[in-house]
Structures are given as C-alpha cells and as structure tokens.
Amino acid sequence: MLLRLLLLLILAPGREQSREAPKAVLLLDPPWSTTFKGQRVTLICKDFYSQVQGDTYWYYVGKALKKKGKSTEITDSGDYRCKSNESSISDAVHVEFSSDALILQAPYPVFEGDNIDLRCKEKEETKMSEKKYYKNGRQLYIYDNKDCISLTSVHRDHDSGTYYCSAKPGYFRWTVNTKSLRLQVQELFPHPKLIANSSRPIEGNPVTLTCETQLSPQRPNVQIQFCFFRSNQVLKPGCSSSPQLQISAMWTENSGPYWCEARAVSHIRKESLRIWISVRRVRVSDVNLEVQPSGGQLVEGEMLVLICSVARGTGNITFSWHREGAVSLGKKTQRSLLTELRVPNVKVQDAGRYYCTANNGYGPLLSRRRTVTVRVPVSPPILTLRAPRAQAVVGDILEFHCEAPRGSAPIWYQFYHENVILWNSSAPSGGGASFNLSLTAEHSGSYSCEADNGLGTQHSHRLSLNVIVPVTRPILTLRGPRAQAVEGDVLELFCEALSGSPPVLYRFYYEDVTLWNDSAPNGGGIAFNLTLTAEQSGNYSCEADNGLGAQQSEVVTLRVTGLSTTNTSRPFRTDPQEPTHSEPLAQMELQPVYNNVNPEKSTLIYSQVWSFQRTQQNAASSTSLDREGKEPSTLYSEVKKIDQNKCTEPGGSAHEDAAEYENLPHAQQPQNTSP
Numbered sequence: 001m002l003l004r005l006l007l008l009l010i011l012a013p014g015r016e017q018s019r020e021a022p023k024a025v026l027l028l029d030p031p032w033s034t035t036f037k038g039q040r041v042t043l044i045c046k047d048f049y050s051q052v053q054g055d056t057y058w059y060y061v062g063k064a065l066k067k068k069g070k071s072t073e074i075t076d077s078g079d080y081r082c083k084s085n086e087s088s089i090s091d092a093v094h095v096e097f098s099s100d101a102l103i104l105q106a107p108y109p110v111f112e113g114d115n116i117d118l119r120c121k122e123k124e125e126t127k128m129s130e131k132k133y134y135k136n137g138r139q140l141y142i143y144d145n146k147d148c149i150s151l152t153s154v155h156r157d158h159d160s161g162t163y164y165c166s167a168k169p170g171y172f173r174w175t176v177n178t179k180s181l182r183l184q185v186q187e188l189f190p191h192p193k194l195i196a197n198s199s200r201p202i203e204g205n206p207v208t209l210t211c212e213t214q215l216s217p218q219r220p221n222v223q224i225q226f227c228f229f230r231s232n233q234v235l236k237p238g239c240s241s242s243p244q245l246q247i248s249a250m251w252t253e254n255s256g257p258y259w260c261e262a263r264a265v266s267h268i269r270k271e272s273l274r275i276w277i278s279v280r281r282v283r284v285s286d287v288n289l290e291v292q293p294s295g296g297q298l299v300e301g302e303m304l305v306l307i308c309s310v311a312r313g314t315g316n317i318t319f320s321w322h323r324e325g326a327v328s329l330g331k332k333t334q335r336s337l338l339t340e341l342r343v344p345n346v347k348v349q350d351a352g353r354y355y356c357t358a359n360n361g362y363g364p365l366l367s368r369r370r371t372v373t374v375r376v377p378v379s380p381p382i383l384t385l386r387a388p389r390a391q392a393v394v395g396d397i398l399e400f401h402c403e404a405p406r407g408s409a410p411i412w413y414q415f416y417h418e419n420v421i422l423w424n425s426s427a428p429s430g431g432g433a434s435f436n437l438s439l440t441a442e443h444s445g446s447y448s449c450e451a452d453n454g455l456g457t458q459h460s461h462r463l464s465l466n467v468i469v470p471v472t473r474p475i476l477t478l479r480g481p482r483a484q485a486v487e488g489d490v491l492e493l494f495c496e497a498l499s500g501s502p503p504v505l506y507r508f509y510y511e512d513v514t515l516w517n518d519s520a521p522n523g524g525g526i527a528f529n530l531t532l533t534a535e536q537s538g539n540y541s542c543e544a545d546n547g548l549g550a551q552q553s554e555v556v557t558l559r560v561t562g563l564s565t566t567n568t569s570r571p572f573r574t575d576p577q578e579p580t581h582s583e584p585l586a587q588m589e590l591q592p593v594y595n596n597v598n599p600e601k602s603t604l605i606y607s608q609v610w611s612f613q614r615t616q617q618n619a620a621s622s623t624s625l626d627r628e629g630k631e632p633s634t635l636y637s638e639v640k641k642i643d644q645n646k647c648t649e650p651g652g653s654a655h656e657d658a659a660e661y662e663n664l665p666h667a668q669q670p671q672n673t674s675p
Contacts, residue, residue, distance in 0.1 A: 394469050397438055
C-alpha cells in the first residue's frame with residue numbers, strides 16, 4: 001500500500017501573512033509509516049507556531065476520536081489527522097499495519113538534505129534472502145542482499161519516487177514482493193522571494209532588501225545563509241544568516257536588477273526572481289521630527305533623541321533642530337534622509353516645543369512642533385513633627401508634615417508609625433502634605449514618610465517621638481511595725497504615682513515642710529524610713545512631678561505616742577485616737593487601748609479599756625471618734641486591793657500579791673502605778 005506523506009510548508013510570498021491558522025503536524029514514533037500487524041505506533045501532534053498548551057483533537061478516517069492528549073497509540077490501519085486550539089487540522093497521514101510476510105519501511109517525514117534508511121523487513125518467524133530494491137520499476141543493483149539501504153542528503157527531484165523490495169523465503173525459488181511505497185521528499189524551504197522596501201527609492205534614501213523564505217518547523221536546527229546580488233555583482237562579500245540587507249543610501253547609479261539566493265548546509269541552493277529598483281532624484285518634502293522616548297515624556301537625566309527625516313530629497317541635505325524661544329540646537333549636512341540629534345542629561349529647562357528643518361538648496365522646510373516634557377523624580381522627603389512645645393505631651397495636637405524638596409507633581413505621600421501606614425495624601429500641585437494627630441501614650445515610637453510621583457519611591461529618615469504622660473495624683477502610704485505608731489518605731493513612707501512618664505521627682509512633706517525628696521528614673525514609687533519621735537505627730541503628704549505639673553497626694557495624719565511605763569510588752573495611750581494610716585483602717589475591727597486608773601481614789605485599781613469598732617465607712621475618715629462626738633465604750637476590771645501597811649522590801653515588788661487582770665488580751669503582769 002502507498003505511504004501517504006505530507007510536508008508542512010508555509011510560504012511567505014509577500015509582506016502579508018495568511019490569516020488562516022497554521023496546520024498542525026502529525027509525527028510517528030517509531031517513524032515507520034508501515035509496520036506489521038500486532039505492533040503499536042505512537043502518533044504525536046505538533047503545533048510549532050504556538051506555545052499555548054491546550055487540548056488536542058484526533059481524527060481517524062474522518063471521524064473524531066475521544067482522545068485529548070498530545071499523543072496517542074494506534075494499532076489500526078488508516079488515515080489519521082490532528083489539530084489543536086491554535087492550529088488548523090493537519091494533513092492526513094496513512095499508517096499501514098500489514099499482515100504480509102515482507103514489508104518495505106521508510107521514515108516519515110523526509111526533507112531535502114536528510115539522510116534516510118529504507119528497510120526491507122520480514123516477519124520475525126520468517127527468514128528471507130536475496131533481497132533486492134527497486135525505484136520506479138528499476139532495480140538498484142548496488143543495494144542487493146542488504147536488509148537496509150541508506151540514502152544520503154536526499155534531493156527532492158532525484159530521490160522522490162516509488163520504491164519496493166523483493167526477497168526469497170527460505171530455500172524456495174519464488175520471490176515475494178512488497179507493496180509499493182511512495183517516497184515524497186519534502187521541501188526544506190521554498191524558493192525565496194526578494195522584497196525591497198522601495199522599488200523606486202529617492203536618491204540618498206536607504207533601501208532594505210529582504211530575502212524571504214520559510215524553513216520547515218520540523219527542521220529548526222538547519223542553518224540557512226542568504227546572499228544578495230545586483231546584476232551579477234555580489235552586494236556584500238560572502239553570505240550571512242540574516243535574511244535582510246540594509247543599503248544605507250541609494251544613488252542613481254545603483255538602479256538595476258536585484259536578486260537573492262538561499263543556501264542550506266546540505267548544498268541546497270534556491271534563487272529568487274529578479275526585481276528592478278529605479279533610484280529617483282527629487283526635492284526634499286514632508287519634514288518630520290520624531291522624539292524619543294516616544295511621546296516626548298522624559299525623566300530628568302535621561303537622553304532626548306530628536307530624529308529629523310524627510311520623505312523625499314536627494315543630494316546633500318542640511319538638517320537643523322530648534323526649540324521655541326531658544327537659539328538653534330544643532331545642524332548637520334549629509335547625504336541621508338534621516339539624521340538625529342542627541343541631547344544628553346536633560347534638565348527641567350529643556351522642556352518645550354521642538355521642531356526641525358531640512359534644506360537641499362531649495363529653501364528650508366519645517367516639521368511640525370513636538371512637545372517635550374521633563375519630569376523630576378522625587379528627592380528623599382523630609383519629615384517634620386510640629387508640636388506646641390519642645391516635648392510632646394499626651395493630649396497635644398501634633399502636626400506631621402512630609403515634603404520632598406524636588407519632584408514633579410502630583411506627589412503621593414504616606415506616613416508610617418512603626419512601619420504601619422498611619423495616613424496618606426496627595427499633593428496635586430507639588431509641595432508637601434500634613435495632618436494633625438491628638439497624642440496618646442501609644443503614639444510614642446518611630447515615624448517616617450515616603451513620597452512617590454510614579455518615578456520611584458523615596459523614604460525619609462526616621463524620627464523618634466516620645467509622648468510624655470503627666471503624673472497622676474500620687475498615693476502616700478505609711479508602713480509601720482504595728483497598728484499604733486510609737487516613739488522609736490521605724491516608719492516607712494512610700495509615695496507612688498500610678499501613671500506618668502519617668503523620670504518622676506518625689507517630695508515628702510511634714511506639715512507643708514519638705515521632709516525629703518528623691519527621683520525615680522524608671523518610674524514607680526519612692527520610699528524612705530523615718531525613726532519616730534513624739535514631735536513627729538501631724539500631717540504628712542507627698543508630691544510627684546515629671547516636669548508636666550506637680551500632683552499632691554491626700555494628707556495622711558499620723559499620731560505618735562510615747563512609751564508607757566505600765567506595760568513593757570505593748571505601748572499604752574492616754575487617750576484613744578485613730579490608728580496611723582500606715583495600716584489600713586478597714587482591717588481594724590476591734591482595737592483595745594489600755595490604761596490603769598483609780599476613778600474613786602480608793603484602794604481599788606481598775607484596768608480601763610477603750611474598744612473601737614471600725615467599719616469600712618468610718619475607716620475612710622481621717623478624724624478621730626472624739627472629733628465625731630462619739631465616746632468609746634469603757635470596761636473596768638477589778639483587781640486586788642493594795643495593802644498599804646506593808647512596805648516595799650528591797651528588791652521586792654510594790655505589792656505582795658500579784659494583780660489579776662480580767663478581760664485582758666495578754667497574761668503579763670503589768671506594774672502598778674500610784675493613784
């Protein structure tokens with residue numbers, strides 16, 4: 001059976017490309033289009049003109065298959081096609097699964113310059129001999145008795161044709177012939193076409209010659225060389241891999257026939273048809289100024305390129321460039337239709353309207369004006385914090401101002417607190433941006449801002465802000481070893497403001513006289529100790545100050561009692577007063593105060609006890625019970641009479657029998673005092 005071969009050949013005969021999607025290409029693996037029945041062949045669908053990965057559609061004898069992959073395995077003879085989303089359907093490829101004992105195998109596809117093998121192959125269980133090869137009905141004697149013949153650098157005209165082979169099975173005399181196989185050598189590339197960008201160029205104009213052809217995408221590694229000729233003269237020594245030749249200027253003597261040649265490394269050469277180029281000489285016209293970068297928008301420091309060209313004109317042409325309101329920027333005379341002027345490192349003052357002139361002896365012609373704008377990137381902005389005082393304080397209104405000294409408007413500003421966006425604003429006309437913030441203690445930290453006008457972001461230096469918190473009213477606490485302060489006790493005075501920025505200066509007062517002062521550099525409170533005397537009864541207070549205004553504590557009244565001679569284990573008081581504030585009053589529910597009395601001046605001695613019942617309400621008051629008009633409850637406990645007839649013996653006690661106390665919290669034996 002004939003092997004159907006297809007070459008994917010895309011020609012580009014002119015400048016316009018076909019709008020039809022390129023065909024997909026169907027390949028075989030292994031590459032033999034004829035194989036024995038029972039074997040498998042993998043079909044591969046290639047789309048050489050698109051990088052997009054999509055579905056692949058398969059067709060068998062005109063019917064769509066339910067397969068989507070890039071490849072598929074087949075075991076049935078017939079015509080196969082494929083396509084992708086970006087390509088049109090491929091040409092049909094016939095694959096033959098033969099049940100014959102002998103087949104001729106040829107690869108698919110075959111291109112000009114390929115080296116190929118033709119295999120005369122029998123089934124594995126069959127042994128054949130005396131193999132012969134035929135082309136177009138004529139025996140190829142040089143290949144007798146070979147399992148495989150090799151054709152090197154095949155040529156389309158020389159090697160294309162119909163092939164078959166024959167062999168004798170075993171020791172039999174008859175001959176077995178294979179089915180004929182049509183070998184079609186495909187073009188590696190078509191004959192080129194020479195295209196000139198102008199077949200009648202104006203004298204002095206450049207001309208570009210393009211030798212157009214299309215290498216098969218299935219042979220992407222083949223190198224093609226291009227040569228250009230005018231009549232029989234080579235325009236450029238040697239050939240090059242570029243399909244274009246740029247002739248910088250055409251003159252009248254350059255008129256004539258032009259052609260090109262495309263050569264492959266496999267000694268395949270193909271020539272184009274001749275084209276005629278006629279060079280004309282005319283007056284300059286259509287002067288045009290082109291500005292680069294396109295649109296005439298530059299950033300300060302970039303290079304401005306002014307390209308002045310004419311559509312027509314021959315001979316020496318004088319070009320000059322101008323900016324409105326300024327002298328000529330430059331002038332050039334040359335035999336060219338196009339030239340340029342470069343203005344390096346443009347400044348803001350280079351902005352304006354530009355034009356050029358061209359003159360070849362008939363008078364200057366002017367181009368249209370082109371507007372050039374120069375934008376300035378923002379410089380690093382400066383962040384300024386404006387407060388009503390040298391040191392920011394809670395509650396102050398602080399103004400944040402960010403401004404880039406240079407930069408084209410509009411400018412976008414963003415403010416940051418500890419790298420978190422705090423606020424943003426735009427300056428449509430340039431300049432800076434500001435906003436106000438009412439300060440709290442949480443606003444302490446690092447601040448920065450950034451400026452951006454679309455030409456790059458610039459950041460300011462960081463500024464640290466410490467928001468000072470005024471001290472609150474301090475609390476004065478007196479801490480003693482007992483409920484009632486007594487001469488000789490060591491009393492600790494502790495003053496603390498619960499909030500306020502350090503350092504905090506504390507002062508302690510006794511009756512409005514400074515008693516002591518100290519600083520807390522890291523915040524917190526301050527304490528000092530005082531050894532008490534009876535003269536130190538009175539009012540105590542403290543003061544806290546961190547430079548934002550002093551705060552006074554509440555006054556705490558302290559009453560210091562002298563040491564009693566009636567009881568060495570516990571101090572006595574002559575009149576019941578409130579306990580010192582060094583012990584919380586709410587914790588003192590029953591406080592006994594003792595004194596030995598003889599109310600009737602008789603021989604009886606009583607122990608007088610005052611008992612105070614404290615509550616949460618009266619514990620908060622700083623006045624004593626007698627100031628409130630309340631009398632303490634009084635208890636008398638009878639003790640033994642004193643025997644006045646007995647005298648005190650040396651080393652003895654003042655009475656013979658020990659006094660018995662009732663309702664006393666302690667069992668010690670207090671000394672008697674005279675009534």
